[in-house]
Amino acid sequence: MRRFTRSGPSSRPVPERLRSPRAPGNLPADLNRFIGRDEELAALPEQLAAARLVTLTGLGGVGKSRLARQGAAILQDRFCDGVWLVELSALREAHLLDHAVAEALALADHSGRPVRSALCDHLADRELLLVLDGYEQLVDACAELTGELLRRAPGLRVLAAGRRPLGLPGERVVPLPPMNEADAAALFADRAASVVAGFAVGPSDEGPVGELCRRLDGIPLALELAAGRLRALSVDQVLHRLDDRFRLLTGTTRGVLPRHQTLRTAIGWSHELCTPQERLLWARLSVFAGQFDLEAVEYVCSGPELPDGELLDLVAELVAQSVLLREETAAGVRYRMLDTVRAYGADWLDATQDGDRLRRRHRDWYLGLATWCELDWFSSRQAEIAARVEAELPNLRVALEQSLQSAADTHLGQYLAGTLWFYWVGCGRLSEGRHWLDRALELDGDHDDARLKALWVAGYVAVLQGDTVGALGALQECREAAERTGNATAAAYALHRTGCLALVCDDMPRAEELLRGALARYREIGELNSNVLMGQVELAIAVAFQGELADAVRLCEEVLEVCEDHGERWTLAYAQFVLAYAAWSSGDGARARALLEECLAIDHTFHDLLGAVLAIELLALVTLGEGDAEEAAVLQGAAGRIWPSVGLPLFGSRYFSRPHALCEEQARRQLGDGRYESALHEGERLDLDAAVARILGPAGPGPAARRRTVRTAPPTTSEPAASPSASGGETAG
Numbered sequence: 001m002r003r004f005t006r007s008g009p010s011s012r013p014v015p016e017r018l019r020s021p022r023a024p025g026n027l028p029a030d031l032n033r034f035i036g037r038d039e040e041l042a043a044l045p046e047q048l049a050a051a052r053l054v055t056l057t058g059l060g061g062v063g064k065s066r067l068a069r070q071g072a073a074i075l076q077d078r079f080c081d082g083v084w085l086v087e088l089s090a091l092r093e094a095h096l097l098d099h100a101v102a103e104a105l106a107l108a109d110h111s112g113r114p115v116r117s118a119l120c121d122h123l124a125d126r127e128l129l130l131v132l133d134g135y136e137q138l139v140d141a142c143a144e145l146t147g148e149l150l151r152r153a154p155g156l157r158v159l160a161a162g163r164r165p166l167g168l169p170g171e172r173v174v175p176l177p178p179m180n181e182a183d184a185a186a187l188f189a190d191r192a193a194s195v196v197a198g199f200a201v202g203p204s205d206e207g208p209v210g211e212l213c214r215r216l217d218g219i220p221l222a223l224e225l226a227a228g229r230l231r232a233l234s235v236d237q238v239l240h241r242l243d244d245r246f247r248l249l250t251g252t253t254r255g256v257l258p259r260h261q262t263l264r265t266a267i268g269w270s271h272e273l274c275t276p277q278e279r280l281l282w283a284r285l286s287v288f289a290g291q292f293d294l295e296a297v298e299y300v301c302s303g304p305e306l307p308d309g310e311l312l313d314l315v316a317e318l319v320a321q322s323v324l325l326r327e328e329t330a331a332g333v334r335y336r337m338l339d340t341v342r343a344y345g346a347d348w349l350d351a352t353q354d355g356d357r358l359r360r361r362h363r364d365w366y367l368g369l370a371t372w373c374e375l376d377w378f379s380s381r382q383a384e385i386a387a388r389v390e391a392e393l394p395n396l397r398v399a400l401e402q403s404l405q406s407a408a409d410t411h412l413g414q415y416l417a418g419t420l421w422f423y424w425v426g427c428g429r430l431s432e433g434r435h436w437l438d439r440a441l442e443l444d445g446d447h448d449d450a451r452l453k454a455l456w457v458a459g460y461v462a463v464l465q466g467d468t469v470g471a472l473g474a475l476q477e478c479r480e481a482a483e484r485t486g487n488a489t490a491a492a493y494a495l496h497r498t499g500c501l502a503l504v505c506d507d508m509p510r511a512e513e514l515l516r517g518a519l520a521r522y523r524e525i526g527e528l529n530s531n532v533l534m535g536q537v538e539l540a541i542a543v544a545f546q547g548e549l550a551d552a553v554r555l556c557e558e559v560l561e562v563c564e565d566h567g568e569r570w571t572l573a574y575a576q577f578v579l580a581y582a583a584w585s586s587g588d589g590a591r592a593r594a595l596l597e598e599c600l601a602i603d604h605t606f607h608d609l610l611g612a613v614l615a616i617e618l619l620a621l622v623t624l625g626e627g628d629a630e631e632a633a634v635l636q637g638a639a640g641r642i643w644p645s646v647g648l649p650l651f652g653s654r655y656f657s658r659p660h661a662l663c664e665e666q667a668r669r670q671l672g673d674g675r676y677e678s679a680l681h682e683g684e685r686l687d688l689d690a691a692v693a694r695i696l697g698p699a700g701p702g703p704a705a706r707r708r709t710v711r712t713a714p715p716t717t718s719e720p721a722a723s724p725s726a727s728g729g730e731t732a733g
Helices: 038-050 064-078 094-104 115-123 136-152 181-195 203-215 220-231 235-240 242-248 263-272 276-285 294-301 308-320 339-351 355-377 382-404 407-419 421-426 430-441 448-465 468-485 488-504 508-525 530-545 549-566 570-585 589-606 609-625 629-646 654-671 673-684 688-696 728-732
Strands: 003-005 008-010 053-057 083-087 128-133 156-162 172-175 325-329 332-336
Touching: 038 053, 038 064, 038 156, 038 172, 053 064, 064 083, 064 128, 064 156, 083 094, 094 115, 094 136, 115 136, 128 136, 136 156, 181 203, 181 220, 203 220, 203 235, 220 235, 263 339, 276 294, 276 308, 276 339, 294 308, 294 332, 294 355, 339 355, 355 382, 355 407, 355 421, 382 407, 382 421, 382 430, 382 589, 407 430, 407 448, 421 430, 421 448, 430 448, 448 468, 448 488, 468 488, 488 508, 488 530, 508 530, 530 549, 530 570, 549 570, 570 589, 570 609, 589 609, 589 688, 609 629, 609 654, 609 688, 629 654, 629 673, 629 688, 654 673
Parallel strands: 053 156, 053 172, 083 128, 128 156
Antiparallel strands: 003 008, 325 332
16 A cells, blocks of 8 residues: 655655554544545645645634545554644643653653653654644643754645644645535534434425524534534524524534644634734734625724734734635635634624724725725726625625714715626625615715716616616706806716616617716716716617617727727627617628627626626527527526626617517527527526627637528617617716
């Protein structure tokens, strides 16, 4: 059997004198089943082959000790001198460390020489795996001893398990994340079955068990303690009591390490190992939700006790101690606390009587961030801004909630909800945006400008959702208040959105009049941004619906020029949509497809559901014109699945519905009802990602496989057969 030697894995036979039914060592037998961690277990042999010191790090209760023991047991036969476990969690005195290791190795030396010398001599010619568990309170002493043993014993390999690395040269650090949801559920079910005879997770329990595992962060210790509570509670009752998780999750299982008896003790052990500054930072970081970056930490958490120049080192220490998780994201390096760790820090923050001040600083930072992102949306950094806001959404929600809890801060909540218009509209968050805007507008604030912004944004979102009554009420209130207070900017936006409302309500002459008026007002006040450009795209849609395709093309080409100058992509996609409609109407199906594929790729980048579904609807008609009625029906089915996440399908507009109806009518005629419905159902099984991949292929937008153009019946009235993104503009932003 392959084993480890001084230079790595070896197939050299184990000497006869060392062969035995069971390799030497002191690993205890497990009393219950080991669940999950398949990937981590599979990787351990390779990691120990590549490095003589492998350290499993992670939060208390995450399963480091159990994984180390399980991995060591699997590797036991690969070391001719066995696997030896050294339990250090109960040790507090560094001068006893050498004795503890010698005792674990069953080393009896009565010569009077130093214990370390005896250890080095004992291990010098042996090939064994030493498992060091729970050393973090003695990390410096343990690192010194481990380094010397590795230098003096070439055949030694060390598997360490602790809350921070040892920091030795050549050390391979393996951060252990919480369990994935499937493994967490399996662990919970297994431990629950040992508590409640016959327990099994049935279909009705899958939801509550999954929620329990998520809320406990997939921490094995927390799951085992929660399973223990089933002696007296149901799964639902445990779930409902999790707000007080540290009181609920206690246990008295015999034979369990004291630090694992309760969740609070397990987390508190990490807390005790922190310096006073690290503990204070831990408490202050509890105001964050989800991920956060170093800049936010420096603004929110700094103060006389925590100078901002020292925060980087403190953050690095909390990462090293597994209190913070470091994550690479599309928005850069970010940090995150598990909810259980955050809850522990929040208790300490409350004890400092500084919580309110920290929460206000947190809110102020994210108000500033939202303001910056709105300004920078009109630039080549749109994709970066979208990713940043997506990453910051949990913290922005906390800031919104904080602002709307106090009458004195209502205006801040209204401002923040309105400032995020580009995210609500442009990144597929219409429903959530409407929720926050409605909540903010239910409250009376003393700042007219903030309320006016929230009003026109609420009207905009309502238009896109097909809520005519809600949109009209918000926009009328905004226009009247703007005229009364002399707020020319809010008046222009309200006029613009009212024109957008007329557009989706099929009043094209009125839409054209209002949109031209809004664009004139924007020019008067010097406003130029994505909203303004979208207004011009919407004007192009209004004139296109009235049969003036050349004017629509001219308007959109002007938009393209400005977009190229500023690097703007989101509005550019809507302009391309209108140009695609014009190309299709002129019989140029190939150009229409190329434009729509580029449009769809951009919309998918931003997760702009409205832009994407409008592009897919028109692509269905183009596909029908290429002679593939079945694929056209599939695309209609895919669009049908997306619309409920946006709002009223096709805005309930006869202009927007006409191309859909034309495509359906001709596809049904060619396929017959049965084949059409079958293809439609196939499309309904596609989510947005699958639909985009089907249309664009792995290489993204480009020449499609189909290029045979067979024109469908051309439009014969001023109502276009294929409707461009009517709310095309602000529809998305």
